[in-house]
Amino acid sequence: MAPLNEEQLHQIRDERRDQIMGAAIKVFAHRGIAGTKMSMIAAEAGISHGLLYHYFKSKEELLTKLVEEAMAGAEDAISSIYRLPGTPLEKIRAFSMEMLDESGAPYFMLIHQVRTSDGVPEKVKELIAHYNMDRFIEYMLPLFVEGQQAGEILPGDPAELISAYLSVLSALMVLNVQALGGYRMPKVDMLLRMIACL
Amino acid sequence: MAPLNEEQLHQIRDERRDQIMGAAIKVFAHRGIAGTKMSMIAAEAGISHGLLYHYFKSKEELLTKLVEEAMAGAEDAISSIYRLPGTPLEKIRAFSMEMLDESGAPYFMLIHQVRTSDGVPEKVKELIAHYNMDRFIEYMLPLFVEGQQAGEILPGDPAELISAYLSVLSALMVLNVQALGGYRMPKVDMLLRMIACL
Amino acid sequence: MAPLNEEQLHQIRDERRDQIMGAAIKVFAHRGIAGTKMSMIAAEAGISHGLLYHYFKSKEELLTKLVEEAMAGAEDAISSIYRLPGTPLEKIRAFSMEMLDESGAPYFMLIHQVRTSDGVPEKVKELIAHYNMDRFIEYMLPLFVEGQQAGEILPGDPAELISAYLSVLSALMVLNVQALGGYRMPKVDMLLRMIACL
Amino acid sequence: MAPLNEEQLHQIRDERRDQIMGAAIKVFAHRGIAGTKMSMIAAEAGISHGLLYHYFKSKEELLTKLVEEAMAGAEDAISSIYRLPGTPLEKIRAFSMEMLDESGAPYFMLIHQVRTSDGVPEKVKELIAHYNMDRFIEYMLPLFVEGQQAGEILPGDPAELISAYLSVLSALMVLNVQALGGYRMPKVDMLLRMIACL
DNA sequence: GATGAATGAGCATTCATTCAT
DNA sequence: AATGAATGAATGCTCATTCAT
Known part of the structure; x- marks a missing residue:
């Protein structure tokens, strides 16, 4: 049924998560917790902010x-x-x-x-x-x-x-x-x- | 009855400024630049946020x-x-x-x-x-x-x-x-x- | 082996539509028009939200x-x-x-x-x-x-x-x-x- | 100290609260809970949405x-x-x-x-x-x-x-x-x- | 000088919708 | 047909700043 198999999906998800976390730590470290905007993280990771919330609830x-x-x-x-x-x-x-x-x-x-x-x-x-x-x-x-x-x-x-x-x-x-x-x-x-x- | 003279006014003004700056550095140091809200500084200094803007433009x-x-x-x-x-x-x-x-x-x-x-x-x-x-x-x-x-x-x-x-x-x-x-x-x-x- | 014929496909399609509409009316009635999210309807119908859009344009x-x-x-x-x-x-x-x-x-x-x-x-x-x-x-x-x-x-x-x-x-x-x-x-x-x- | 006396301030606050609640019930009743946007209430009350949050936390x-x-x-x-x-x-x-x-x-x-x-x-x-x-x-x-x-x-x-x-x-x-x-x-x-x- | 009501730009988050697979 | 990753417009809410009193 699934158009992408379990494994491919899983891999995409893992890659994205790493990509986001890598971007996030960079921005958090430089701009502080309050100074970091989700849009900055999204931009740094090269994705839309919507997708950010697909991977992290908040x-x-x-x-x-x-x-x-x-x-x-x-x-x-x-x-x-x-x-x-x-x-x-x-x-x-x-x-x-x-x-x-x-x-x-x-x-x-x-x-x-x-x-x-x-x-x-x-x-x-x-x-x-x-x-x-x-x-x-x-x-x-x-x-x-x-x-x-x-x-x-x-x-x-x-x-x-x-x-x-x-x-x-x-x-x-x-x-x-x-x-x-x-x-x-x-x-x-x-x-x-x-x-x-x- | 006599209004405060020039010098007294000046002194009050300076005291207020010090009071505000003392409050501000405490808050900035603890919460970071972006994490510090003007209202926090006003609260820490015990004044209204409106007054803050009399002493500091921004x-x-x-x-x-x-x-x-x-x-x-x-x-x-x-x-x-x-x-x-x-x-x-x-x-x-x-x-x-x-x-x-x-x-x-x-x-x-x-x-x-x-x-x-x-x-x-x-x-x-x-x-x-x-x-x-x-x-x-x-x-x-x-x-x-x-x-x-x-x-x-x-x-x-x-x-x-x-x-x-x-x-x-x-x-x-x-x-x-x-x-x-x-x-x-x-x-x-x-x-x-x-x-x-x- | 033989692919489903026209009619069978049609029937599946109709069943799906009914299934979705049944789910949708339940959710709409309980949560109001604005309170109903497409994802809720998809969940209630047991399908992905992507599929919803195959059956209803919006x-x-x-x-x-x-x-x-x-x-x-x-x-x-x-x-x-x-x-x-x-x-x-x-x-x-x-x-x-x-x-x-x-x-x-x-x-x-x-x-x-x-x-x-x-x-x-x-x-x-x-x-x-x-x-x-x-x-x-x-x-x-x-x-x-x-x-x-x-x-x-x-x-x-x-x-x-x-x-x-x-x-x-x-x-x-x-x-x-x-x-x-x-x-x-x-x-x-x-x-x-x-x-x-x- | 206060430029407006206690009572005047209180009166303004009470009036505004009533004004907002009057607007809110109208909008909630017509559009449902989820369908009511804070901006609609603000518009109905003729104030900015910022002020809404001055009077009601959420x-x-x-x-x-x-x-x-x-x-x-x-x-x-x-x-x-x-x-x-x-x-x-x-x-x-x-x-x-x-x-x-x-x-x-x-x-x-x-x-x-x-x-x-x-x-x-x-x-x-x-x-x-x-x-x-x-x-x-x-x-x-x-x-x-x-x-x-x-x-x-x-x-x-x-x-x-x-x-x-x-x-x-x-x-x-x-x-x-x-x-x-x-x-x-x-x-x-x-x-x-x-x-x-x- | 002093207050707090008022505004609006900006940010976190949600959700309808699209699309590659 | 079916899935879920991806996007971005819209919404709740915050906060710097202004202003009448």
Whole structure:
């Protein structure tokens, strides 16, 4: 009966969804939640605004899906650190470079926008609440302890070290999206001095 | 009975303007440029929205004035560094603590909002363009050179050191406005490790 | 293997049309003209909205066809009165019971919706204009006169009697579609008291 | 401080509200709930649609207020029956004439629209549920019983008599708003034959 | 100076309709 | 014939701005 088979339809839908979400994160990150108009997203994705609503019931749903994806991505990024080669400090170094290479910046930017915007729906705020730095600290704790035992990383409360270091990384990512205003991204080795034994 | 004289009227006017600008920066910083409604500012300032327009011709003018103030304030903050006591590194340390104590955060936040928002009027963008980090680097250059000569600060291109360090400071200020999400502001001494000889 | 012949295709087509019109009148009657979305009709009929447009060029055409059918049906119902058994009053009694048994209510409801909705296309309004009560009065006139001569029906202008009585019948049908709000359909004998000699 | 005093402002607001509600009930009654656009109400009231939202937060709120008013009005109308002069049947006669004189028709029409439209917000539906005919039956019960004892009104369950009679009255009001299609409002005396001893 | 009623441009969302498959 | 992706006009609602008082 169906003129296009199930699979073709599914593929179209998936492609469109990705296309829209890609456009949306770009616009949200740059213009803020309230500053982003659905028509901008549609234009960026090259479709009509009507079609946008065929795929996402509302601006809120689109934002929610984006945040969910961002959080899953962040978790992925952090958890990948153990698969990197070398000593703990080398792993952290490689991880830091990956973070700062800007490809994930829109996601961090989006989360920052959500976090600092008061006009965001409660549901999205809740999602973000789970994206607590504590989860990431837990992930990295064994690595930092190992580094401290190896004499590579500064002594002291490792949770505090991690939190401070990740805060700086996150902050730089948020700030640097557009490399405007003369900000210059610090070299990774400079950042590592904050936590490494020299 | 006698009507207020010229000067008194002027003073009331100035107070009102300050009151409004104080309210405005708070709201802008938290809700973003587009997310901030004139009525929110009026409510925050405790006046009618009609009165807002007696003091500022438009949202754009208010934003412009705010950005101008923010830029002047930033310049003040940076230039004050030479009036602080101690060695160059001690001056930088004191300056850093002042920056991070959050009192100036809304201004940095505002500037960040303006910088990363595409929907901001061109005129305001131009203002911001002047607020180039290069000016601040120039200000701090003698201090860093002095510190390097004293062996307190790492060798290497001082302009790059300053730029990187200020980027981190700015980034943390922007990120930290609400201290949400488990981010913990790093200790100043940890940040100083990025630039100091240990 | 052999493709369906002309006639079979035609029959399928007719069945589909009936299926759609049946769904449409239900939805129109319950939700009003403007409140009825094409997608609702498609869902009620169990087909895609795309297919709807294979059978009816537009919402307006569908509504028009429905109104035409409703009017033909009403005429049938009225004209059938002479085929009923018994004295004039008995015929009227049987006819009244048939009307009120609710099966034809959606049609009356639809006509009422069209009549009282200002947003209906002019073409449909014109159709309705023909469905004037005067036609029905003409139909029933001989019957009422006969009843008056037999002393069963009140004396006086028979056209006025008919008009009033049919108005009450129509009104009750329109009102009663959903039997909500505690309205209770009056017994037919009670209604007949309006026109009958007791 | 205030340029217009409290009272003047209040008066303006009240007038505007009445003006809007008057316009709204007219449009809702004629075009149905879904068929009524806020812009139509604004146009009917002779104001901008922006001002409409100054007075009523949403279409739903406006509809709710209208229904509340309609229900209060209906209760008033029914309860006023005891203040009419004459025997029970005479009271009922006077009451019926008042009902049918069309001034209250838009309210009945509105309630009918709400009752038969599926797209109406739940909150409004609940309001209507209270406007149950049972309440009105209770009101009129003593009057009908008195009429039966006086031999003016038919014997039998008075609640059923009332319910049936009020159903007919309501139905006629709903049907007759525009006196279209050749419907002719029956004379009150004809309607009274349904319940009166002759 | 101060207020809030009033306006209208702009944005989120819905829905009739078209069309490629 | 049948489906659902795609479009855009229309509608509810918000908000910057103006203005009478």
